[in-house]
Amino acid sequence: MSAYTITYIKNENKKEKPDFDNLAFGKYFTDHMFILDYSEQKEWHNARIVPYKPLQLDPAAIVFHYGQTVFEGLKAYKTKSGDIQLFRPNKNMERLNRSNERMCIPEIDEEFAIEAIKNLVEIDKDWVPDAPGTSLYIRPFIISTEPYLGVSPSSTYQFIIILSPVGAYYEEGINPVRIAVENEFVRAVKGGTGEAKTAGNYASSLKAQEMVSNKGYAQVLWLDGIEKKYIEEVGSMNVFFVINDEVITPELNGSILNGVTRNSVITLLNHWNIPVKERKITMEEIYEYAQNGELKEAFGAGTAAVISPIGELSWNDKKIEINDGKTGKISFDLYETLTGIQYGRDEDIFDWIVKVKF
Known part of the structure; x- marks a missing residue:
């Protein structure tokens, strides 16, 4: 071709x-x-x-x-x-x-x-x-x-x-957004089309998004479609949590999209010698980490918004405030570095950029 x-x-x-x-x-x-x-x-x-x-x-x-x-x-x-x-x-x-x-x-x-x-x-x-x-x-x-x-x-x-x-995907830009955890509807299940970028995945998300938007939340945090306890994605983005000095993101399991920004974030964290783990993680764990003061940051990662810090999670009538509702250092550094490479402000040491020649 x-x-x-x-x-x-x-x-x-x-x-x-x-x-x-x-x-x-x-x-x-x-x-x-x-x-x-x-x-x-x-x-x-x-x-x-x-x-x-x-x-x-x-x-x-x-x-x-x-x-x-x-x-x-x-x-x-x-x-x-x-x-x-x-x-x-x-x-x-x-x-x-x-x-x-x-x-x-x-x-x-x-x-x-x-x-x-x-x-x-x-x-x-x-x-x-x-x-x-x-x-x-x-x-x-x-x-x-x-x-x-x-x-x-x-x-x-x-x-x-x-x-x-x-322009910016979220009006808030790099400022933290409020997210509601979805317990009723599901985005995808293993064996379905969750890891494919196909229209039906997004159509099925609209009802939950409409409901949380009416309550003042920016997006939905999706749980797995079987046990409804394991975290999968936030809106149409991959999600990351900073627990103490380690970053955790849900592992790819057949229902989670393999994001380009997700891969770039993991590459940067490894380059910075910040421990990053891809594993299953539950909302129970996140709540306990927050209660113990170990949940330092949370953010979504995707092409549209690049990095979107999460300032609050609403789960089972509980409010989980993250980093006093402020953008954390890792979220900010990732955003600045990724956009710096994208806009040519920073050196592209990973050979990620393709020039459009005129």
């Missing part, structure tokens, strides 16, 4: 750009998008960048009825010198193919997918914001397009990439 030429149709009706100093998350979209088709006869073919516009799909397309779809999320960052760069896009494309395998979707050529992203970002480079904390969010996704109401994998697909200039 990497030998394919990407055709380009210029958008002659450019959109008015939003105020880059006042960006919401995921509300605005750039002038172009990338599309790649799949059929069983031709496999992946017809790579093209075209004006951003609505898709035309048959009402019987499998994606609408059985949710056979996957997606990814990564960002392009503008450096002080004006360069535009991506953060570990190879990890996103590797995970996309793991999701593809789980959802019976044909594999994508990962190197070509990265080239497609770079080409699209280059064409819409004027949409990459440069205000502090802003970036260009990149959403690659695959949808099943065959019109068929039988429950089976599609024979046709589209791989699409769209771009969106974004």
